[in-house]
Amino acid sequence: xxxxxxxxxxxxxxxxxxxxxxxxxxxxxxxxxxxxxxxxxxxxxxxxxxxxxxxxxxxxxxxxxxxxxxxxxxxxxxxxxxxxxxxxxxxxxxxxxxxxxxxxxxxxxxxxxxxxxxxxxxxxxxxxxxxxxxxxxxxxxxxxxxxxxxxxxxxxxxxxxxxxxxxxxxxxxxxxxxxxxxxxxxxxxxxxxxxxxxxxxxxxxxxxxxxxxxxxxxxxxxxxxxxxxxxxxxxxxxxxxxxxxxxxxxxxxxxxxxxxxxxxxxxxxxxxxxxxxxxxxxxxxxxxxxxxxxxxxxxxxxxxxxxxxxxxxxxxxxxxxxxxxxxxxxxxxxxxxxxxxxxxxxxxxxxxxxxxxxxxxxxxxxxxxxxxxxxxxxxxxxxxxxxxxxxxxxxxxxxxxxxxxxxxxxxxxxxxxxxxxxxxxxxxxxxxxxxxxxxxxxxxxxxxxxxxxxxxxxxxxxxxxxxxxxxxxxxxxxxxxxxxxxx
Amino acid sequence: xxxxxxxxxxxxxxxxxxxxxxxxxxxxxxxxxxxxxxxxxxxxxxxxxxxxxxxxxxxxxxxxxxxxxxxxxxxxxxxxxxxxxxxxxxxxxxxxxxxxxxxxxxxxxxxxxxxxxxxxxxxxxxxxxxxxxxxxxxxxxxxxxxxxxxxxxxxxxxxxxxxxxxxxxxxxxxxxxxxxxxxxxxxxxxxxxxxxxxxxxxxxxxxxxxxxxxxxxxxxxxxxxxxxxxxxxxxxxxxxxxxxxxxxxxxxxxxxxxxxxxxxxxxxxxxxxxxxxxxxxxxxxxxxxxxxxxxxxxxxxxxxxxxxxxxxxxxxxxxxxxxxxxxxxxxxxxxxxxxx
Numbered sequence: 001x002x003x004x005x006x007x008x009x010x011x012x013x014x015x016x017x018x019x020x021x022x023x024x025x026x027x028x029x030x031x032x033x034x035x036x037x038x039x040x041x042x043x044x045x046x047x048x049x050x051x052x053x054x055x056x057x058x059x060x061x062x063x064x065x066x067x068x069x070x071x072x073x074x075x076x077x078x079x080x081x082x083x084x085x086x087x088x089x090x091x092x093x094x095x096x097x098x099x100x101x102x103x104x105x106x107x108x109x110x111x112x113x114x115x116x117x118x119x120x121x122x123x124x125x126x127x128x129x130x131x132x133x134x135x136x137x138x139x140x141x142x143x144x145x146x147x148x149x150x151x152x153x154x155x156x157x158x159x160x161x162x163x164x165x166x167x168x169x170x171x172x173x174x175x176x177x178x179x180x181x182x183x184x185x186x187x188x189x190x191x192x193x194x195x196x197x198x199x200x201x202x203x204x205x206x207x208x209x210x211x212x213x214x215x216x217x218x219x220x221x222x223x224x225x226x227x228x229x230x231x232x233x234x235x236x237x238x239x240x241x242x243x244x245x246x247x248x249x250x251x252x253x254x255x256x257x258x259x260x261x262x263x264x265x266x267x268x269x270x271x272x273x274x275x276x277x278x279x280x281x282x283x284x285x286x287x288x289x290x291x292x293x294x295x296x297x298x299x300x301x302x303x304x305x306x307x308x309x310x311x312x313x314x315x316x317x318x319x320x321x322x323x324x325x326x327x328x329x330x331x332x333x334x335x336x337x338x339x340x341x342x343x344x345x346x347x348x349x350x351x352x353x354x355x356x357x358x359x360x361x362x363x364x365x366x367x368x369x370x371x372x373x374x375x376x377x378x379x380x381x382x383x384x385x386x387x388x389x390x391x392x393x394x395x396x397x398x399x400x401x402x403x404x405x406x407x408x409x410x411x412x413x414x415x416x417x418x419x420x421x422x423x424x425x426x427x428x429x430x431x432x433x434x435x436x437x438x439x440x441x442x443x444x445x446x447x448x449x450x451x452x453x454x455x456x457x458x459x460x461x462x463x464x465x466x467x468x469x470x471x472x473x474x475x476x477x478x479x480x481x482x483x484x485x486x487x
Numbered sequence: 488x489x490x491x492x493x494x495x496x497x498x499x500x501x502x503x504x505x506x507x508x509x510x511x512x513x514x515x516x517x518x519x520x521x522x523x524x525x526x527x528x529x530x531x532x533x534x535x536x537x538x539x540x541x542x543x544x545x546x547x548x549x550x551x552x553x554x555x556x557x558x559x560x561x562x563x564x565x566x567x568x569x570x571x572x573x574x575x576x577x578x579x580x581x582x583x584x585x586x587x588x589x590x591x592x593x594x595x596x597x598x599x600x601x602x603x604x605x606x607x608x609x610x611x612x613x614x615x616x617x618x619x620x621x622x623x624x625x626x627x628x629x630x631x632x633x634x635x636x637x638x639x640x641x642x643x644x645x646x647x648x649x650x651x652x653x654x655x656x657x658x659x660x661x662x663x664x665x666x667x668x669x670x671x672x673x674x675x676x677x678x679x680x681x682x683x684x685x686x687x688x689x690x691x692x693x694x695x696x697x698x699x700x701x702x703x704x705x706x707x708x709x710x711x712x713x714x715x716x717x718x719x720x721x722x723x724x725x726x727x728x729x730x731x732x733x734x735x736x737x738x739x740x741x742x743x744x745x746x747x748x749x750x751x752x753x754x755x756x757x758x759x760x761x762x763x764x765x766x767x768x769x770x771x772x773x774x775x776x777x778x779x780x781x782x783x784x785x786x787x788x789x790x791x792x793x794x795x796x797x798x799x800x801x802x803x804x805x806x807x808x809x810x811x812x813x814x815x816x817x818x819x820x821x822x823x824x825x826x827x
Contacts, residue, residue: 420783
């Protein structure tokens with residue numbers, strides 16, 4: 001088993017989704033995917049057991065999204081820099097755009113794509129063609145640069161109503177367009193003249209929060225108000241062409257940045273599409289996700305087939321401090337009934353412009369890392385093509401392929417009485433584009449012959465550092481963890 | 488090819504051996520090995536620059552020149568620091584030369600010594616005896632080498648090919664680990680061996696080392712490190728169990744996809760990687776497959792697998808000072824274009 005790791009891992013394992021119905025369970029798992037990556041859930045460092053979660057680092061950001069909106073905002077907000085800001089260097093108090101339609105009007109955040117570098121801007125107001133009270137960002141704006149509304153519409157969100165316009169926080173009552181999907185008490189985030197503020201509340205009406213405390217700055221009509229909680233009503237799955245949720249997530253800059261697309265584009269429960277790209281996306285509407293010229297779509301996750309409503313279902317997420325991540329859905333006796341790995345590879349070649357690996361699938365058999373993995377998405381080194389059949393290299397002893405796995409892993413290594421591990425290499429041998437792309441960080445080949453439902457954790461089940469996934473197949477793999485998984 | 492290394496390498500390549508006969512070429516090659524370990528020949532770094540003061544040197548513990556057998560620990564090198572064929576007596580049964588070498592204290596970065604015995608006892612122009620142990624060998628006469636209870640190794644059957652056209656190619660890390668190659672007939676490599684500590688070994692491992700004494704096989708004269716049948720001959724791969732109590736024969740496990748078609752493609756790869764137009768490399772893991780001794784012991788530092796389909800000796804980078812050369816499907820660190 002791996003006892004040391006190259007990356008620092010944050011985890012949230014054994015998340016229990018809302019199992020009120022199969023549909024809600026599916027919606028909750030989709031929400032878990034984004035909330036985990038956005039750092040909206042507590043994460044635990046590797047080996048931290050059940051202690052206090054560490055501060056999540058490596059979290060991704062919402063570039064823009066489509067979801068359920070309440071109030072006046074009708075996203076997804078997408079626009080472009082207008083001539084009035086052409087040549088202006090950020091930060092600028094006023095940023096001119098083609099239109100602010102679809103953006104929260106009284107304050108929020110947006111991204112500007114400046115030559116591939118996303119700049120996050122906080123604003124406090126709008127006109128029809130400009131954002132005002134802007135702070136943040138660097139670089140020089142140019143006419144036509146894409147601007148994305150950073151609002152996460154997969155959780156409850158609304159806007160400040162006229163009744164609170166000009167009022168300075170703290171206020172006992174905060175008037176909003178709608179409190180639909182907000183809990184009866186709790187807290188919300190709000191953009192004011194002082195930026196992002198947190199307000200606690202004890203009650204709601206249809207258009208206001210009551211018993212409010214906390215926060216500062218002056219509210220403006222149209223200012224974004226939101227929380228980061230799961231609400232089934234915020235998650236809509238439907239076929240492309242009908243309104244449904246999607247989100248484009250931006251990785252930490254050090255990982256690329258890379259963009260990952262979660263698209264709930266099927267009316268069936270638990271059917272998602274996921275894609276990634278290195279170039280920034282464009283377009284997108286309430287009925288179709290944005291696209292990028294170099295995107296790689298993961299068809300293997302387009303038909304996730306976990307047992308909806310299964311009462312044993314749990315979700316597990318792991319995130320490195322540089323943004324690599326995995327998601328596992330445990331169900332029906334398998335820790336990884338379905339799952340996804342996304343990593344920037346180790347030991348890559350300097351000429352490789354696409355040193356990334358994504359693998360997603362709906363059974364442990366289709367995502368176990370042995371040869372000819374089908375549910376994967378890699379791009380050739382110059383981005384000129386995709387390939388979906390990288391080979392994971394395993395050791396061969398005395399000519400017996402997989403001898404490591406099949407012949408010797410009924411027991412443990414005699415030196416330390418632990419099961420062994422090997423690095424996993426990603427190799428494209430198809431189509432004449434022979435390339436050894438690199439290897440995975442920390443996720444390592446382990447033995448077969450140990451079924452994953454045996455809860456195989458080391459160095460001990462109660463305080464594990466690694467867990468074996470995908471057992472009972474040709475080759476299992478070790479995955480960092482901090483807790484004994486439940487499935 | 489490997490572009491970065493775990494170790495600092497000090498090397499001597501393309502050394503022409505004594506061409507009086509195949510037997511003298513062998514004697515010269517064995518002397519070169521000990522001279523490299525003791526720093527008695529010029530060693531170059533990986534930029535082809537001679538190293539003034541090599542690190543990780545071995546010392547002579549005691550020796551025999553076929554006339555006088557030393558006593559343990561006398562430190563006398565009776566083979567001398569200059570190649571003298573008369574000091575290298577090769578006899579199978581009669582008086583002959585041997586030497587016990589002692590490693591630097593931090594061999595392979597770990598605490599403790601290794602000892603190695605070189606013995607010219609085959610008299611056939613191809614082989615000699617080479618053993619390694621953690622305990623100091625004792626005894627020794629003009630007709631029998633010293634021995635140690637925990638020694639591994641034995642007759643290095645095909646270090647040379649009884650050929651007058653023989654060259655020696657060797658490398659040693661600053662921690663005392665070494666490899667030794669010979670080439671023969673101006674055609675290809677012949678003998679090959681190494682002694683190294685293992686990377687990524689387990690803390691409980693009491694013998695995290697690998698000793699290989701391989702030789703030529705078949706008409707190609709190439710050492711068997713790799714192939715569709717795995718390493719090659721585990722009989723030539725030597726180690727000890729975790730308690731240094733039992734001699735074992737670990738395998739140097741090659742890597743490949745667990746898919747025969749893909750495996751064959753990698754092994755027989757004759758084209759360079761599409762990404763950088765260079766040949767690839769993978770770590771070499773040392774794996775014990777013996778019943779009751781199953782263990783993944785660690786990996787070799789710097790010496791890595793390459794596709795065997797490549798032409799030997801492919802080296803990279805192809806322009807400028809080479810950093811690595813493929814010898815029968817294995818990358819070795821180097822500093823110069825090899826000459827057979």
